[in-house]
Amino acid sequence: MPHPSSHSGHDRGPTEPASNTPADLPHLAQQAAAFLADYLTSLERRPVLPEPHPGRLLERLPSLPPEVPEADPWAAIYEDLDRLIVPGLTHWQSPRFFGYFPCNHSVPAIVAELLSAGLNVNAMLWATSPAATELEQRTLDWFAHAFGLPESFTFAATNAGGCIQGTASEATLAALCAARHRARAAARARGRTTVHLTLYTSEQAHSSVTKAAMIAGLADGPEDRTHLRLIPTDPAGAILAEALGQSVRADLAGGLVPAFATLTVGTTGTEAVDSIAACVRALDDAARAFGHERFPGWVHVDAAFTGAALVCPEFRRFFSGIERADSVCINPHKWLLTNFDCDLFWTRDRAALTGALSITPEYLRTASDAADVVNYRDWQVPLGRRFRALKLWLVLRCFGLSGLREHIRGHVACAERFESLVRADPRFEITAPRTTSLVCFRLCGEDGRSERLLSELNAERHVLLSHTRLPSGPGGTPGRYTLRCAIGATLTRQRHIDETWAHITRAADRVLRHSA
Numbered sequence: 001m002p003h004p005s006s007h008s009g010h011d012r013g014p015t016e017p018a019s020n021t022p023a024d025l026p027h028l029a030q031q032a033a034a035f036l037a038d039y040l041t042s043l044e045r046r047p048v049l050p051e052p053h054p055g056r057l058l059e060r061l062p063s064l065p066p067e068v069p070e071a072d073p074w075a076a077i078y079e080d081l082d083r084l085i086v087p088g089l090t091h092w093q094s095p096r097f098f099g100y101f102p103c104n105h106s107v108p109a110i111v112a113e114l115l116s117a118g119l120n121v122n123a124m125l126w127a128t129s130p131a132a133t134e135l136e137q138r139t140l141d142w143f144a145h146a147f148g149l150p151e152s153f154t155f156a157a158t159n160a161g162g163c164i165q166g167t168a169s170e171a172t173l174a175a176l177c178a179a180r181h182r183a184r185a186a187a188r189a190r191g192r193t194t195v196h197l198t199l200y201t202s203e204q205a206h207s208s209v210t211k212a213a214m215i216a217g218l219a220d221g222p223e224d225r226t227h228l229r230l231i232p233t234d235p236a237g238a239i240l241a242e243a244l245g246q247s248v249r250a251d252l253a254g255g256l257v258p259a260f261a262t263l264t265v266g267t268t269g270t271e272a273v274d275s276i277a278a279c280v281r282a283l284d285d286a287a288r289a290f291g292h293e294r295f296p297g298w299v300h301v302d303a304a305f306t307g308a309a310l311v312c313p314e315f316r317r318f319f320s321g322i323e324r325a326d327s328v329c330i331n332p333h334k335w336l337l338t339n340f341d342c343d344l345f346w347t348r349d350r351a352a353l354t355g356a357l358s359i360t361p362e363y364l365r366t367a368s369d370a371a372d373v374v375n376y377r378d379w380q381v382p383l384g385r386r387f388r389a390l391k392l393w394l395v396l397r398c399f400g401l402s403g404l405r406e407h408i409r410g411h412v413a414c415a416e417r418f419e420s421l422v423r424a425d426p427r428f429e430i431t432a433p434r435t436t437s438l439v440c441f442r443l444c445g446e447d448g449r450s451e452r453l454l455s456e457l458n459a460e461r462h463v464l465l466s467h468t469r470l471p472s473g474p475g476g477t478p479g480r481y482t483l484r485c486a487i488g489a490t491l492t493r494q495r496h497i498d499e500t501w502a503h504i505t506r507a508a509d510r511v512l513r514h515s516a
């Protein structure tokens with residue numbers, strides 16, 4: 001068969017590269033797909049981590065960009081990918097990747113990314129691609145149903161609905177902007193022109209909450225507590241609802257305006273779950289003591305990782321009380337077979353969100369403004385937006401909710417197995433209760449042992465785990481060092497757990513021999 005581009009050379013402009021006509025696409029996409037299929041298959045035998053050589057790629061890349069197109073670049077590009085790029089990657093899709101939280105992929109989602117790149121629409125307004133907006137609305141409603149969210153978060157409600165944000169950090173920032181908008185509007189309505197807003201989250205919340213405060217001008221840096229309160233947690237890492245209530249009371253007593261509380265369902269450190277119901281009760285009680293009907297601020301629930309598990313009814317208890325939240329976010333790109341990036345964000349108060357983020361210069365006015373359409377540019381920080389709903393649509397159609405449940409339950413079973421292996425070895429201890437698929441553990445004894453164990457494992461590069469510190473103890477004593485085994489990579493199966501445990505115990509033998 002002749003190369004497809006040979007049919008269409010006449011379509012090419014004089015300065016265009018040798019592979020930029022639609023007819024070039026099938027062959028080149030097939031080549032890329034074959035490369036990726038080989039890559040994903042190879043992950044079973046590759047080390048997870050690259051060799052640590054800072055500057056190695058920089059040394060090998062020319063310092064100036066190509067001035068003219070390469071005549072036939074593709075063979076050289078794939079050679080360079082193999083030789084220069086892939087060896088410098090951390091293989092997040094490896095079945096032995098257990099660090100941080102996972103970053104899922106699936107073949108349908110990869111194909112959806114390709115389709116989205118090819119269609120390459122900018123769905124900033126409904127009018128700039130109605131189907132992209134409406135597919136997003138419908139898939140967000142589907143996922144609300146999948147997670148058991150109340151209808152009050154969906155487009156069936158008059159002032160609610162969901163959208164895709166790039167990341168959970170962006171979702172939290174959007175929620176904070178909406179909260180600030182609503183709190184200031186309420187204060188203005190009471191005749192107050194200047195208000196001191198206060199924000200609450202736990203000491204174990206993700207750093208993106210503090211960062212959102214920094215971006216929103218409500219913290220001058222990570223340590224600034226002028227507006228932000230970090231509430232202590234129990235030893236497992238869940239916020240102390242009573243301490244949250246006390247903090248709100250103290251601020252109300254001082255004439256401040258509690259505006260935003262972020263609760264975490266699945267903390268990054270230990271996957272601890274804040275009790276939404278208990279926290280809302282504590283917030284309401286505090287507010288009632290000062291004459292409010294209930295907590296007037298915005299409650300945001302960050303369920304970036306653990307929220308994925310709610311496709312399984314047995315985990316829905318983590319959202320008990322969610323009907324009182326103003327917004328919630330969950331990342332399918334972490335654990336629901338959907339390629340990065342894709343955070344799902346729902347709010348029950350669209351008007352506050354769009355009130356905070358909407359601005360309409362003349363060049364963005366369209367005839368559809370008068371109609372009741374959703375313009376997603378008003379729900380996020382950037383104007384432009386990719387067609388990411390395609391990923392959700394293809395994932396749901398190809399796996400169904402039953403496939404997603406199987407995916408989650410398979411990894412939870414892997415985590416149960418890993419936990420039982422840890423418990424059966426008296427040299428180790430489990431350091432936090434397991435919520436779904438994150439197992440926190442360490443070598444018994446001084447912290448240095450576990451630190452050395454992690455550096456041994458990383459030096460071997462065969463498995464990747466990460467670490468954190470447990471919540472601080474009474475009187476602020478620093479929390480103990482702990483290892484984290486976060487199970488959820490798309491390709492991870494039970495055999496990888498056994499293999500990983502064998503690696504860990506061999507490395508532990510070496511560490512303990514040295515420290516004996």
Ligand SMILES: Cc1ncc(COP(=O)(O)O)c(C=O)c1O
Pocket residue numbers: 100101166167168169170206208264266267268302303304305331343
């Ligand atoms: C609980 C929680 N929230 C937020 C984030 C930040 O996620 P993103 O990278 O989507 O901003 C993480 C990341 O692991 C997380 O665990």
